[in-house]
Amino acid sequence: MQNYTYHSHTNTLGIYDGNNSAEEMIRQAEEKGFSEIGITNHLICHPNICKIDKYASMYFRDYRIVKDIYKKTIEEIKTASLKSKIRVLIGFEVDFFQDKEWRNFFEKLIPDLEADYYIGSSHFIYNNDYSKIYKISYLKKYPDMFDEDTREIYLHKHWENIKACAESGYFKFIAHLDQIKSKGFYQGKEWDEEKFKVIEALAKSKTGFELNTKGLRFCTEMYPSPWIVKELNKRNVPVVISDDAHHINQIGENFDVAESLLQKMNYNNRIHL
Numbered sequence: 001m002q003n004y005t006y007h008s009h010t011n012t013l014g015i016y017d018g019n020n021s022a023e024e025m026i027r028q029a030e031e032k033g034f035s036e037i038g039i040t041n042h043l044i045c046h047p048n049i050c051k052i053d054k055y056a057s058m059y060f061r062d063y064r065i066v067k068d069i070y071k072k073t074i075e076e077i078k079t080a081s082l083k084s085k086i087r088v089l090i091g092f093e094v095d096f097f098q099d100k101e102w103r104n105f106f107e108k109l110i111p112d113l114e115a116d117y118y119i120g121s122s123h124f125i126y127n128n129d130y131s132k133i134y135k136i137s138y139l140k141k142y143p144d145m146f147d148e149d150t151r152e153i154y155l156h157k158h159w160e161n162i163k164a165c166a167e168s169g170y171f172k173f174i175a176h177l178d179q180i181k182s183k184g185f186y187q188g189k190e191w192d193e194e195k196f197k198v199i200e201a202l203a204k205s206k207t208g209f210e211l212n213t214k215g216l217r218f219c220t221e222m223y224p225s226p227w228i229v230k231e232l233n234k235r236n237v238p239v240v241i242s243d244d245a246h247h248i249n250q251i252g253e254n255f256d257v258a259e260s261l262l263q264k265m266n267y268n269n270r271i272h273l
């Protein structure tokens with residue numbers, strides 16, 4: 001069974017959504033018998049992000065100020081890792097945006113941060129030119145913000161963004177591909193075409209994906225759905241099991257369930273950084 005995780009969160013600097021310090025997360029991974037842990041706090045920066053939810057302290061709008069914040073994040077985790085008995089990697093879970101300004105910002109940031117790796121992610125829905133960016137949860141929390149037409153546009157853009165995220169080449173793997181299903185929306189067959197575009201993009205760009213057990217905490221299945229995992233296996237896309245742990249108790253959670261699904265499918269192309 002996979003005895004490492006590359007997707008976990010901490011409360012570093014007091015701005016992120018993890019519940020524990022890096023030191024506590026590392027210690028827990030050691031106690032679980034893991035050989036490695038990758039800590040990947042959120043890297044979320046875009047001038048047009050709407051900041052009205054409880055996680056707003058980790059959404060930034062100013063490209064000029066974030067480099068220092070992310071460098072301090074790395075430093076704090078590095079200090080914690082000095083006491084570690086296992087390998088500690090430091091990465092970020094990056095919300096990807098396609099517009100030129102964001103790409104310029106991120107491409108300049110990569111050599112400055114020298115992180116070990118980046119996970120590509122998409123926690124938001126967007127209009128076509130990214131002038132409006134909302135957390136996926138707003139679909140449920142603030143339904144009046146979206147009439148049917150705008151919702152349709154936002155959702156197509158969301159899938160298109162995940163496809164572009166896969167194609168970008170920036171990322172070792174893409175996080176929770178169909179996390180949007182946890183809100184109970186958009187699981188119908190009419191969305192399969194969009195999902196197939198993502199599957200093909202991953203295969204073509206040779207970018208990996210994660211089988212994320214957090215899905216079992218928020219809905220009835222992991223991210224992505226087994227049929228998507230099966231299609232990705234047919235195309236030999238690399239996979240890693242992730243817990244997306246935001247708390248020490250979530251490290252390695254349901255890895256046995258994920259492992260047994262992958263073994264049933266003879267999924268052999270695994271990511272090991």
Ligand SMILES: [Zn+2]
Nearest residue numbers: 093121175176
């Ligand atoms: Zn995520």
Ligand SMILES: [Zn+2]
Nearest residue numbers: 007009093244
């Ligand atoms: Zn995460």
